[in-house]
Amino acid sequence: MAAWVLPDHIADVLPSEARHIEELRRLCLDTARGYGYELVMPPLLEHTESLLSAVGSPQDLQTFKMVDQLSGRSLGLRIDTTPQVARIDAHLLNRNAVTRLCYCGPVVHTLPASPYATREPLQFGAEIYGHTGLEADLEILQLALQSLLTAGLKDFHVDLSDARILHALLQGHTLSPELSAAITDALAHKNVSAMRELGQQLPSSLTKALLALVQMYGDISVVAHARQEFSAWPKVLHALEQIEWLASHVKHPVSIDLADLRGFAYYSGPRFSVFVPETSDALARGGRYDEVGAVFGRKRPAAGFSLDIKVLVGLLPHPQPQAAIRAPWGEDETLSHTIAQLRSQGHTVVCLLPGHESEVDEFHCDRELIQDRGVWTVRLLNTN
């Protein structure tokens, strides 16, 4: 195969899109900074155990593995940055106060998440540690939404759920790992008939509850409906109350999807997903994951979210190409000085190298630097 063929689901990002991604990256990081989130940069690769113990074994197959020539140990490429940030909070910063951290960098998956997904998403996210109250969940949700708004996205809605609901319903029941996985799968795919079939292996009260849960999605009225259906489970009622509080503080369309279990397995409380009409998978996911630091020996209350900037960029119109100034090449000191000054003012100045004067430039040059009665002057170009 030719040397320039890339692996499937791996691609170069070419100039117009790359510049837009870079802009979105800056907007997202600056939005997080505005909320007081400090930037961290965890490494791309770690010991496999560190990466996997944190996110649970279903992620094992998603992780590229390599051998460390220095130690002979197995290294993995990160598939998610959240566990790494939890490690930083637990061991490197080791603060007792509320800590807000954000990050933006590539993650790598052995298998694409969907038929058109890249295996190298650019993950942006933020995490808040040290506060158990819903104020932290709300701040994370608001930051996620503000990041999307700042990026220029308009038409999106928020799905709310809570990881404790299924957990509460299953409490006291001993299920085989296979049965557990089948239940999770039926919920994730909203598969009522599969759930009905699984019910034959379960107590009838649990079957009834799970069959209700799998259909618990829609507008905010679902919460009232769930409150009646799950009145026997105080923990579920508590989770519903928190969902309602969060929903009342969001200024965007909210829907409820109590069976939503997609994304990473570490959620332990309220969860949210942001959807746009164009896509079936969530654009951003977040919520509470108080257990995420446990493997690093210092469990702290934690909430956070993440999104893939490469997905985000595909949902937005490309910005206008940046206009540039065309300049001749020359050794004249006044020319060099003028060009340097224009560049320091933020202009792009492209020098036409000798012999290339008649080439069509790839940059959109709408102005030209010319010498007019001995003075270097920027003149507008006739462009169509």
Add this chain to the structure above:
Amino acid sequence: MAAWVLPDHIADVLPSEARHIEELRRLCLDTARGYGYELVMPPLLEHTESLLSAVGSPQDLQTFKMVDQLSGRSLGLRIDTTPQVARIDAHLLNRNAVTRLCYCGPVVHTLPASPYATREPLQFGAEIYGHTGLEADLEILQLALQSLLTAGLKDFHVDLSDARILHALLQGHTLSPELSAAITDALAHKNVSAMRELGQQLPSSLTKALLALVQMYGDISVVAHARQEFSAWPKVLHALEQIEWLASHVKHPVSIDLADLRGFAYYSGPRFSVFVPETSDALARGGRYDEVGAVFGRKRPAAGFSLDIKVLVGLLPHPQPQAAIRAPWGEDETLSHTIAQLRSQGHTVVCLLPGHESEVDEFHCDRELIQDRGVWTVRLLNTN
């Protein structure tokens, strides 16, 4: 071993340094954009053959390898971005005109380049394709220096060399790969006695030339000295003339090191290295590498440079921590509105979550948002 222990020569970047790295990243990319260099983002991993055929087999041991679950083929993590950008120029853009490209992203090495080096540098670089003249070499050199200046570096000097000099001296001699490698090694380490010993296996005229070459470093007068010494090699004289032209166009201290062969093996013409007094290894390297796209079937004139932003950040004083505004948490609409407005103006506003009011904040809060006669007002804090 504990789950939070990172592999050797792999590290987290914590907030104060991470923010500085992000600032330098932006400054470097914006400087390149000012010169008309378009951003591209090649992938972190490719088929091993694509990565290695381009940079030559000595880099094989430097490349982490993985198995692609989709194809069963071997994938490698990039150790250098230049060959990828050459591939993009050759196959994706496929322009005939002068093309200017830049990039900034991680590269990964199996072994650290030096006892204190990271195995995950953050490589920033730029490449110009399609122009054979020295104007392209000069533009690349000037962009490299301007990037360092913009980053805040002051005290550096430029070493000039040319890959064609050794090539011209060796032309017509058939040497074993071992002998070739030993000569390269002696030159790279300026090892006169090793070169004298190797000379016993070489014709005396070549020995004399190589012994001269290994000592050809110092100020610009080295060029005149080399011109006398190598007067029998027209190609060397041509290279010296080009070095002299480049040196005359650089406004920073220039020294000459004709035996400099460090860095990647793809150089084919004038080369430069930028040094600071603090470090023995070059901070930035660049030059002409017209052959770099050959493996992708479309050889174009090419010049470029790269540097590691993680090394650069270590040479600069950390910027002052960004000051922030402390705000109470509350559901008051006017409070939320005021905070949103301050953030949209570029301020960092940290909300004190309920119960954490007395915590020492990690952000440097020099102002506070308070309600004064019903109006939310920013007040200066007494900070020491």
